[in-house]
Amino acid sequence: MADKFTQIAGDFVHLARLALTGRPQDVQLLVHRAAKRYRPMLPDMAESLSALLQESPTRASPLRRASEVPLPVDSDSRLQLLRVENHISFDHELVLTPEIEGSLRQLVAERGDPKALRDAGLHPTRTILFTGPPGVGKTMAARWLARELKRPLLILDLAAVMSSFLGRTGSNLRHVLDYAKSIECVLLLDELDALAKRRDDRGEIGELKRLVTVLLQEVDDWPATGILVAATNHAELLDPAVWRRFEMALAFGLPDTPAIEGLVRSLLSPYYDDAEKWSKVLGLAFKGSSHSDIERALTLARRSAVTTGQPLEDQLRGLLRVSDDLDRKERIRFAKELEASGVTSQREAQRITGVARETIRKATTTQPKKRKAPA
Template identity: 45%
Template sequence: MREELVHVSRLAAAGADADLRLYVSRLARRYRSKDPSLSQELAASLKERPARARPERFAPGTAAAAVEDGSLAVLRTTLPEDLNLEPPVFAPELETQLRRLLLERHRAADLARHGLRAASSAVFVGPPGVGKTRSARWIAAELGLPLHSLDLTAVMSSRLGQSGANLRSALDRAKAEPSVLFLDEVDAIAKRRDDEGDVGELKRLVTIMLQELDEWPSTSLLLAATNHPAIVDPALWRRFDVRVTFTVPDGQVLSKAIQRFLGDDADLAQYAGVFNSVFAGESFSEIERSLLTMRKAHILGDGDTQSIVAEVVAERARALSRDERVLLASALTGAGKISQRRASELVGVSRDTIRKHAKDGAFAGAN
């Protein structure tokens, strides 16, 4: 405890606010079983004022002095205690991949004894809104490490040669201590070098990224995400230890996501079957946005439950095929709150069609 106190004093005297908060956070976890009261007091001290949204400034001439370009911070740092700890909704195969990555990181010493190295980099591939950023936050929280997010807008400078310096400085900062570095939309700085439309500055950024991945320390984890894997330089693509593919939710994953986003709203939950049809093929973020909007309208009394659901159904039904609209109409009437007449109006399917399929029992499963 004496050594810990001295270390805390040194960090405070040096003004290393982010490092100090990270160390206190680790102490709180360390004493959770030994001294619960002390652990709670340490954790409470971290909440007395909000964590900085960006790392502290560095003295001119230091390795991290160029972490900022003008007034834009290149790195945004989030400490472990400020990360969202709730696991995202994963497809089984996706969860298996991510947990294997975590297992390697947790048991890196066991691998090293056998001459093996835990994965230190991974690239997330998939369309927007399918959980890539949220998964990076969850991984950092599971590892108990700060999350550095690279602001690509700030990296790209109008001054010739400055973009490369910005990128190197940001990466140096992320490597200075154990952490998780997240590069969202990495294709913006890692495009194929055979693209004749790109200037030399962008090609130099690819070279920097290649060098950094080759030399990335085992103490930190580099995560990148892209919606456009085809334009990422092949040489960079090969440098990542793990490739993880994210897809839009379907089946049980879609149902689980809907249940989570609905929370404790029992009135809206009775339309879960309807939402499974309405939101098929949409991303997690779009589903969450729509359901949270409905929940707020319901809580605030902005229309009854049926009208709130009907508005969402009518908005999306136009994009569905006829067979999908028939299924949706059956799900609406099966919920027991919407008549066949109203369902017909909402989805554009005749009442005779709805009645016929209901009579034949063709949609018992959907109901």
């Protein structure tokens, strides 16, 4: 009996801590476990606890709507610290590897059925780290998540906050985090490495260390009602201890050929009938470029087509080049693709790719033999 008493006392203290730090979902989880555990011993208490759980959790501790709470501002300049995006929409699709797309869909699915997770004694994923080079969709993926979850996206650019509010960064950061915790949103901490990078500067080491500590503590304690996404272009600057704090880490990368084809198709097809044909040749021409570079190049091409009155086809032809990332085999495939698609003449294909006509011809004639019979 003394044992049971100790257990109840332990749970009570835990419950108090969770309640006082404002973590309603964790409280819910604990109450759920307690109702199960104490049913044989204290059936009345278990019954009351279960009844409480039946009531909507948000009624007991309502999260405020974003519109009801003023946005946090810097105390001196009164500048807004956060950028908020509501009603997010995209003009082209987000193109990702199947693995990353699967993980993002999993995050959405978790939020769709919180009760099933709770019944299994689990939280939904609360904290996620996006790493990868610039322009490959980290910010866009955070926007996608917010859109799918029908929540506002709050963006805090740490690099900007660090440079413009030096000295008040700590209090500003706290301000923003408290605000983000009080509403149902997706919070994106962009350029997380800004904290890590500045650590080397003399004179501010103490202050920065404190900031990093504050931030990491928040990551550990982030309420399950919210989602905290941190993004960085410089994963190598982050301490391994920082990585471990996040429940999920997704490494974004440059698009591979099928992804480039998908992106080109998605960018061109609303405006252009030959998007499919061009996606095949540009899939190789853009190898090694980021999604964002590809988007920029295609937008420029469309813009010049409009201003010059020339066909888009002519502008797109200007984008054909041999990327440094193509090996010899891919270069031959590129040459062949150019010719087969009719995008260029044989002579042009040779000029662009540097592959001799004879080699192209050989590759073209031997190719069908190598191809597997359709299943």
